[in-house]
Amino acid sequence: MISVLVVHGDRKTQRMLGRVITSGFGPAVLCDDLEAATAAANGRTYAVVTAELAAHPALPGLVAALRAGGGDLILCGEIGPPEVVAIIRDHAIDHVVTTDPIASADELPLTLRTLARPHGLDVLGVERYLGHGVHLTELSPESTHARITVLAAIRDGLAAMGVAARHERHAALIADELLANAIHDAPHGPDPALRDSVRDTDRPLSGRDRPRLRWGADGRMLAIEVTDRFGSLDASTIRAHLAKLADRSTRPRQGNGGAGLGLAMAYLAATQLVFHLCPGRVTQAIGLVDLRARPDGVRTLVPSLHIFTDRG
Amino acid sequence: MAASPAQSFEVTRTPGRLVLAGRIDERAQIADLAATIDEPTLAIDLADVTYINSLGVRDWVTFLRTLARQDVALTLERCAEVMVLQMNMIVDARGSAKIASFYAPFACDACGWEGAALVRTEDVQPLVPLGRAPVTTCPDCQQEARFADFVDRYFLFLAA
Numbered sequence: 001m002i003s004v005l006v007v008h009g010d011r012k013t014q015r016m017l018g019r020v021i022t023s024g025f026g027p028a029v030l031c032d033d034l035e036a037a038t039a040a041a042n043g044r045t046y047a048v049v050t051a052e053l054a055a056h057p058a059l060p061g062l063v064a065a066l067r068a069g070g071g072d073l074i075l076c077g078e079i080g081p082p083e084v085v086a087i088i089r090d091h092a093i094d095h096v097v098t099t100d101p102i103a104s105a106d107e108l109p110l111t112l113r114t115l116a117r118p119h120g121l122d123v124l125g126v127e128r129y130l131g132h133g134v135h136l137t138e139l140s141p142e143s144t145h146a147r148i149t150v151l152a153a154i155r156d157g158l159a160a161m162g163v164a165a166r167h168e169r170h171a172a173l174i175a176d177e178l179l180a181n182a183i184h185d186a187p188h189g190p191d192p193a194l195r196d197s198v199r200d201t202d203r204p205l206s207g208r209d210r211p212r213l214r215w216g217a218d219g220r221m222l223a224i225e226v227t228d229r230f231g232s233l234d235a236s237t238i239r240a241h242l243a244k245l246a247d248r249s250t251r252p253r254q255g256n257g258g259a260g261l262g263l264a265m266a267y268l269a270a271t272q273l274v275f276h277l278c279p280g281r282v283t284q285a286i287g288l289v290d291l292r293a294r295p296d297g298v299r300t301l302v303p304s305l306h307i308f309t310d311r312g
Numbered sequence: 313m314a315a316s317p318a319q320s321f322e323v324t325r326t327p328g329r330l331v332l333a334g335r336i337d338e339r340a341q342i343a344d345l346a347a348t349i350d351e352p353t354l355a356i357d358l359a360d361v362t363y364i365n366s367l368g369v370r371d372w373v374t375f376l377r378t379l380a381r382q383d384v385a386l387t388l389e390r391c392a393e394v395m396v397l398q399m400n401m402i403v404d405a406r407g408s409a410k411i412a413s414f415y416a417p418f419a420c421d422a423c424g425w426e427g428a429a430l431v432r433t434e435d436v437q438p439l440v441p442l443g444r445a446p447v448t449t450c451p452d453c454q455q456e457a458r459f460a461d462f463v464d465r466y467f468l469f470l471a472a
Contacts, residue, residue, distance in 0.1 A: 148337075164426040164427070165427065165428070166393055166417055166426075166428070169362070169363060169393070169394055172363060173363070173365060173394075176337075176365045177365060177366060180365075180366070180367075199338050199367065200338050200339065245401065248400075248401065248402060248403045248468075249402075249403055249404075250401075250402055251373070251402075251404060252366070252369055252370035252373055252402075252404075253370070254370070258366065258367070259366040259367055259369060259370035260366075261366040261369060261370070261401075261402075262365070262366040264401070265365070265366050265369075265398075265401065268397070268401060269397070
């Protein structure tokens with residue numbers, strides 16, 4: 001049995017969030033503060049907490065209570081980039097919904113439905129973020145440098161759709177950095193010493209070494225999915241990379257390997273960055289870019305983040 | 313398949329001036345360019361930079377640091393949006409360079425046009441502390457086009 005708590009001091013916001021969750025996922029219990037939510041956490045419980053409460057001293061207690069039962073915390077609301085990455089880092093938060101959860105009502109229920117899935121299933125794929133029937137293009141680089149050809153194909157496809165040039169550039173950056181991670185980092189896992197394979201030499205990719213990219217766009221959203229078959233990326237590594245955004249004085253890593261900035265750059269270029277992590281099996285990273293010029297409640301200072309880890 | 317101009321990286325050099333165009337990535341080798349600069353002042357035009365990835369940022373930062381060590385007074389002109397994004401993320405991507413002008417995203421509510429327009433730093437700088445953004449004229453319908461990002465986010469690099 002999974003329960004959902006909505007934590008907010010304002011009754012009107014509570015009710016609106018409660019409606020979004022109830023209609024898209026299931027019943028939600030409304031709580032006025034973090035202490036009440038901590039007391040209400042029972043079994044596998046997910047709590048939707050708004051950004052105003054992120055710095056409250058009772059937050060760590062709630063996070064601990066939720067995780068003890070197999071649940072977790074979902075932070076939502078508009079937060080500045082340095083603040084949000086500090087919260088992600090300090091509380092090991094895996095889910096941040098930065099779009100207005102009422103104006104953009106699909107993200108929160110979708111997150112809950114994904115969290116509620118049984119462990120040990122396949123990763124979900126990019127289809128769920130796009131309109132029904134959208135054509136997906138699948139590309140798989142045959143060599144390390146063929147990554148460039150893949151990026152050119154995406155940009156050509158987006159240009160043909162009439163997508164604004166800056167969205168094309170964001171899409172290319174997301175695809176490039178996620179592919180580079182899948183090609184160069186995933187085979188070696190988290191050990192930075194092993195990652196320093198020389199990147200300016202082209203080498204063929206085959207079998208497990210060859211990642212898969214799929215992308216598609218409807219009128220509202222562009223989605224890029226990169227999947228590798230190593231499953232070596234973990235949530236703490238992702239959070240550590242994103243934490244670099246808390247401090248603009250971060251310096252690129254030197255050497256022949258990656259600069260250590262790719263995940264952070266992909267995150268900033270996206271509207272939403274989603275990871276499905278199946279340790280030892282699969283890592284799937286999905287970058288979403290909202291294609292609308294100024295959608296109400298969607299353009300925010302910092303992208304949403306979701307890290308789903310399969311523990312099966 | 314031959315690389316199109318947008319897929320390659322090109323440097324055009326005249327006395328006191330560089331024009332960079334195309335992709336700045338691991339193939340551009342931009343860090344090596346600094347050793348060839350022997351002028352006390354340099355202007356770099358970045359309008360036609362179409363792309364920069366994390367490896368390109370690393371080389372770009374190395375390039376700027378080398379110029380700073382050589383005491384080259386650097387001015388960046390017509391910075392493309394992709395460069396602004398990096399300067400907003402990392403202080404070192406601007407370094408000690410002066411920014412003369414840069415591109416910013418705009419959108420027209422009347423006709424739906426979206427694109428980038430060139431703005432001068434000296435025009436934008438006074439607006440930022442007030443939370444205001446410049447406006448431009450839509451090239452399609454000549455109506456006013458509004459800035460299409462957040463003032464706090466897009467102009468962050470001007471504070472460095």
